[in-house]
Amino acid sequence: MSLKAKNLGIVRRALAPAILFALATALPAQAGENWLTGPEQEFFAALGVDARINGTTVKRTADLDAWPAIAQRAQQPLKGRIQAISAAYQRMPATEAERKELESIQLRLQAAMKAEMGNVVLGAFFGKDSFDQARESTANMMNVEDEQGRPIVRRAWDLQRTMLLRGLEARKTADKNLAEITDALARRTGKVLPADDFEWSMMSPGKTVTLYGHVGDRPLKSPVVQLTLYRKSTGGQWIAANGISSGIGMGLGVMNERDAASGTVLSAAQEEAMNLPLATTFVLPDLEAGSRVTVEIELPLAATLAIERAELQVWTDQGKLQQEEIAGLDAVQRRAQQDLEKERAAAQGQPGPLRQMFQPPAAQAQADPRDLTRDQQKALAQQKAVQESFANQSLKMAKNAISAKNDQMAKYYLQDTIRKAPDSAAARTAKRLLKKYE
Structure with a gap:
């Protein structure tokens, strides 16, 4: 991008x-x-609004x-x-x-x-x-x-x-x-209506979210509907990630304190924006008693994984009703998680260059080296050398952080060393040093 x-x-x-x-x-x-x-x-x-009411499409741009x-x-x-x-x-x-x-x-x-x-x-x-x-x-x-x-x-x-x-x-x-x-x-x-006067649920027949509404026993004129999706708090993770990347940049000598401070302010603003609730409000035509309504919400299915709670309010000529929870959100999130796992499995089946660099093909990693061709043995040795080179650099950064008494950065780089080359000498040293932080 x-x-x-x-x-x-x-x-x-x-x-x-x-x-x-x-x-x-x-x-x-x-x-x-x-x-x-x-x-x-x-x-x-x-x-x-993009809706279907009793089978009739209502679409306004x-x-x-x-x-x-x-x-x-x-x-x-x-x-x-x-x-x-x-x-x-x-x-x-x-x-x-x-x-x-x-x-x-x-x-x-x-x-x-x-x-x-x-x-x-x-x-x-x-x-x-x-x-x-x-x-x-x-x-x-x-x-x-x-x-x-x-x-x-x-x-x-x-x-x-x-x-x-x-x-x-x-x-x-x-x-x-x-x-x-x-x-x-x-x-x-000035009236409060029971939720079953216009009850709503959420489903995911496609790649986006769909709302389903059912009008109760009384007709409703020009109902105004508002869906609010409250996101799960990021809990400072974005700011913490920026702190780690800034620490890496300063450790490498490519970023100064002013750059790091600028990044921290930006990440704080980004995190505030990421935690804002999402809301969509629309008006529907007059609805007869028993009407069924389907509304397409332009929210990708995967985005629901970040949603903690959904709330829906309706204002009509009869009064106001409110649903503090919407049935179906859990099912939509399960479907989104299943789709995400399928995509990850497909991606693992077709690794990119960086994945190949740090994760040698399983067949080669588990095979007896004597069963590999000379070219395969050479490629495997090169991959191992690259992994160990990166692990050594991470271990060096960890030792610098230890000397500076920066426990957060030290722990990060020690864990990074182990991830990059689990069987290397650097990883063994990192595991030993990491015990003091457990």
Whole structure:
């Protein structure tokens, strides 16, 4: 994935999920009346939905650009809330200047990698001099400068952080207005309905999530439905991973403390974004009693593995109902896990170059060396030498961390030594040193 696509993708995925909003005025509504005003109906129609109701397809394409015009036809406080939400969404994506700068960074980084990558690869396979050269080449790539003399890697981190923090602030603004709007909807009828008036479940017939709804014994006019998916907390893992990579970079001499600090701030913003709940809201046509509804949610099946809890709320002319748990989520997650395991098994059957380097083919690893051809024996010996070379470097980093009394980094590198060459002398030394951390 390109640097540009990666940076923009973080903002889009984490900060701009499909949040569609239920709007209300302060006027009371009677059951059976058109409880949504004209501007509200326009607003919801512009938000879009892809559903099947009693076998009939209802498909509306989202047109968020229509929000400003719809807001002009609305009364306060609805007008101000639509405008605030629209403005917040406008601030989420990268600006044109940011996109151009990211493109420039990408081109410069590609040129640096093309010029230096050969030395980096050589250093991974051959002795100390080549390793030192590889370290210097890696530092050269880290320190390539832009037109203003700023290291482009650090600048890329700064850009990501700027976009994420701006997006997080915009998301908070949108969420605040959403809370005010949904509170107004709840006050409009002042009634709480039992969940079986419009009961929902979740299934996964394809590669995305599907919601199934069943209306109870009473008809519902223009129900507004909101699904909220609460993610499992990452618990600081992203920040910790950044700390490890920064430690490696500083240990290799290719990153300084300022670079590490910049990466830490970025990883904190990324983790905050990753922990935000995902929400989607849509409006449906009038529904008769007993109606069955199917709604396709644009959420990949694999993404449900990060979901801890699902909640669903519905606002109608009859009142509000809420499901704090949605049946079927566990089954969807089991299906996602099964698909993931199948993909992993297929990937293991077709190992890439790095996997081949660290995991020799099982048939060769378990065979008697005398049964292998000369070429196979030579290839196996080369793989073993490469593994031991990497293990020796990790052991060296571990000893440096021990000398610096950095227990976290020492433990990481000792475990890394064992992973890279379990049967090597370096691994035996690492196991002995690792006992003090158990």
